[in-house]
Amino acid sequence: MNLMKKNGFTLIELVVVIIILAILSIIAAPRFIEFQSDARISSLKGLRAEMHGAMSVLYPKSVLQGLQNKPGEDDDKATDDENVIIIDGQKIHLAYGYPAADSSKAWSLLIMATFTDSVFNADEPGDWYFHNKDGDKFIRFMTQSKKFSHDNCYLKYTEAASPTTPPVFEIVDSGC
Numbered sequence: 001m002n003l004m005k006k007n008g009f010t011l012i013e014l015v016v017v018i019i020i021l022a023i024l025s026i027i028a029a030p031r032f033i034e035f036q037s038d039a040r041i042s043s044l045k046g047l048r049a050e051m052h053g054a055m056s057v058l059y060p061k062s063v064l065q066g067l068q069n070k071p072g073e074d075d076d077k078a079t080d081d082e083n084v085i086i087i088d089g090q091k092i093h094l095a096y097g098y099p100a101a102d103s104s105k106a107w108s109l110l111i112m113a114t115f116t117d118s119v120f121n122a123d124e125p126g127d128w129y130f131h132n133k134d135g136d137k138f139i140r141f142m143t144q145s146k147k148f149s150h151d152n153c154y155l156k157y158t159e160a161a162s163p164t165t166p167p168v169f170e171i172v173d174s175g176c
Contacts, residue, residue, distance in 0.1 A: 040143050040176040044155045047111075047128065047141060048169045051157065054110035055098055055167070061085055062097035069163045072100040072137070096160035098167045101139040104130040118147045137161070151175045 009017070062068055062085055070083045072095030084091040092099060092106040099106040104115030116126030129147035132139040138158040146153035152175030158168040 036145075037173075037176045040146060040153055041171070041173045043143050044141075044153070044171050044173065044176075047155055048171065050111045050113075051107065051169065054107070058085065058092070058099065058110060059097050062094055067094055068097035070097075071095060072159055073102070095137075095167075096163050096165075098160045099157075101132060101137055101157055101159040104128075104139065104141070107141075115141070118142060146176065 059068070065085065067083055067085070073083060073093055081091065083094050085094060086092070087109050090105065090109050092109060093102050094100055099110070104117075107113070108115050113127040114125075115128050115130045116124045118129035118131045126144070129142045129144070130139055131142070131148070138156055140154040140156050142148065142151065142154045152172050154172050156168075156170040156172060158170070160167045
């Protein structure tokens with residue numbers, strides 16, 4: 001009696017394996033997508049914590065220089081150097097002793113990260129992306145994978161409104 005050796009899978013076995021893998025991927029995909037969302041939100045929370053830490057070092061320096069009661073600069077006074085602290089030879093504009101929301105330059109000096117403008121330099125690499133408009137008293141910071149503010153996945157920094165109202169950090173995560 002000559003028995004045939006069986007080599008490999010039959011077509012039916014292959015189809016069954018593919019169907020099982022497809023079902024498993026359909027079940028598992030939402031969990032992996034949720035992990036990505038959680039990772040983006042955690043990144044934003046980490047950035048917020050770094051910014052809080054940097055402000056806790058910067059604010060006492062501004063108090064020592066008597067800058068805690070001075071408002072942020074208006075667009076008309078962009079060259080005003082009365083309300084700045086110099087770090088590493090670079091000027092950081094302040095609003096009531098905290099970083100002003102004029103650009104990301106202050107934050108790149110304070111937390112050692114690169115911030116890229118998401119509108120004008122969206123193709124340039126950066127650790128974080130930011131967006132603000134002239135005259136706005138806030139700035140948005142986005143992750144690399146959600147680098148536009150209309151993605152609704154960003155950290156919004158609103159500069160201090162008065163000596164008794166510190167800056168506000170708001171995480172918008174509906175699109176993460």
